[in-house]
Amino acid sequence: MHLGVRSLPWLCFSLRLCVFCSHSSSISGFAHIRGWRSLRRPGELTMAEKVTFDLSTLRHSAAHLMAAAVQELYPGTRFDIGPATADGFYYDFDTEHRFTPEDLETIEKKIRGMICQKLPFVRREFTRAEAESLLKSRAQTFKLERLADIPEGDAISFYQVGEFADLCRGPHVEHSGQVGAVKLLSIAGSYFRGKETNPMLQRIYGTAFATQKELDAYLAAIEEAKKRDHRKLGKELDLFSTSENVGPGLILWHPKGARIRYNIENFWRAEHYRNGYEMLFTPHVGKANLWQTSGHLEFYKDAMYAPMEIEGCDYYAKPMNCPFHIEVYQSRNRSYRELPLRWAELGTVYRFEKGGVLHGLLRVRGFTQDDAHIICTPEQIESEIAEVLRFSLYIWKCFGFPEIKAYLATRPEKAVGEPARWEQAQKSLVAALEKEGIPYEVDEGGGAFYGPKIDLKIKDAIGREWQTSTIQFDFNLPERFDMTYVAADGLKHRPYMVHRALLGSLERFFGVLTEHYAGAFPVWLAPEQIRVLPVKEEFIAYADQVAAELRSDDVRVDVDRDPGTIGPKISRARRDRVPYMLVVGGREAESGTVAVRSRSDGELGAMPLADFKARLAADIREKK
């Protein structure tokens, strides 16, 4: 009994099934019997086996197989949905049983069994009433809600594989053998329909590929990503930490991490000055009335650190820098002749993020924004945006991210500012994107309530995308703070204001950078650029001499003073991802040379120290 239709636990409620069964045995190819549309029978699939399916179809089918396995192993489970995702699939279940990692293996085994059996995926259409009574009889409450979502007039279809039939639009592979290779990856909780007030379901994530080889490659990629995990590398390379005594989501930068950050910041500052920005410094806290005016207390109070009362006045740790920048603007009258103003600050802000969302450096409670505000006239806005885009691309190139994607986020339903201004702002964003020749996608309704924005995503060394830069129009704050400038007509006008962050948060960016370089920071950023390794204890003196000379050129250099052999020294330097090792012994001491070993190119042989310095200078200049 290949189809298992007769023993259907919850589909078999109509005589039609019997009709189908008797016919299907004699029909090859597609069969249409009162709504049933069968696919080929398993024995006749020789041709179909060569058919390749869209990966997301295959994964969606894999999700059904997983659900089928779960239904069999844990009877009484209620099902929600099981779609394909970017790298795999999941299915949401509601069951008394709490899934454990061991269960994943059991379920996986069952799935493999079904794959071997080449069970067909069978589609059947129902009327709404039939579907409803079917789902009701099985107490599939979540499915009933999903059914109600299907618009009147749309087809209501079920797909069955093995013993499991699921309300589902499809499409699916023809039979389970085509699912290929499946791996279940993790268990997680997830709210029904993603709403916090709804019950929490158990979600199992997995992935599937047409072949085991592709699956293995994917799993290897996961392993590679794990090796690059900034939390692991941060510990291993002694870059940063958090402490229970300090508080979750608050980062302690260790000397080596701080060195890298300092290099990033210095570069950032120099480039900003070169590109017409000025720097501001503003306080970490401000009075409640400031946040009242800005609207933060109204919109984001829950996400702000609780106030501290000083002299009968509430002060809040800043969740944003903008109100302070606006206060600088408001410190005197402004003329159109001053505009545009481009004010930047590496401002550390504090946001009370919910405990469960914190993640290494990528999601924290205290972070430093590379924030800037551009205050300009409406006429200047387009060229200012274009300039920010050009500047961003340049910065990303310097940090080794040549591939950038842009997203234009437009007016959401709840928004401030007249639609005409939104229209105009969005138009200038598009014009700027086109002027810089940056391909972009439109994120309809994805803008902030106060204005449209462009988000940039960068692609790292192993192809992952990270959202970092954001360029946001703001119709809200200039109004709220009643910002004005005196124009040529002698009248007060409202300036345009743009928030923009390139690196985003320095903490987050540092995490991304660590993963991008797998901890092997390029010479210009590396906390320790050079390590001098004497081959014998007696050459430590010469090593010190070499180090001193490099240090006088502001090179970040250390000497491995361990009295041991050269092997372990090289091993340690490699472990610490030092870009250059200089091995020195009797030969080098005599000739005033260094034997250079590069992290990326291995042994380069002995060369005069001056030659090495030239090479190093070139690396730094080229940001290698």
Added chain:
RNA sequence: GCCAAUGUAGCUCAGCUGGUAGAGCAACGGUUUCGUAAACCGUAGGUCACCGGUUCAAAUCCGGUCAUUGGCUCCA
């Protein structure tokens, strides 16, 4: 915040069904004097996240708290 898992030496981890902790690396001391991916010997290091309970006895069982991890929700 919600669901689940985890928390043992600086790091990576072992420690079964309860009988008051162990390895490797790192650190420190010594031996070795050595030329490109880890020499040898030794020493020290732990209120087993924290608090409470059960028990003659708790790293181990139970409850709570905190932190971390995988997700969900959120992300100005």
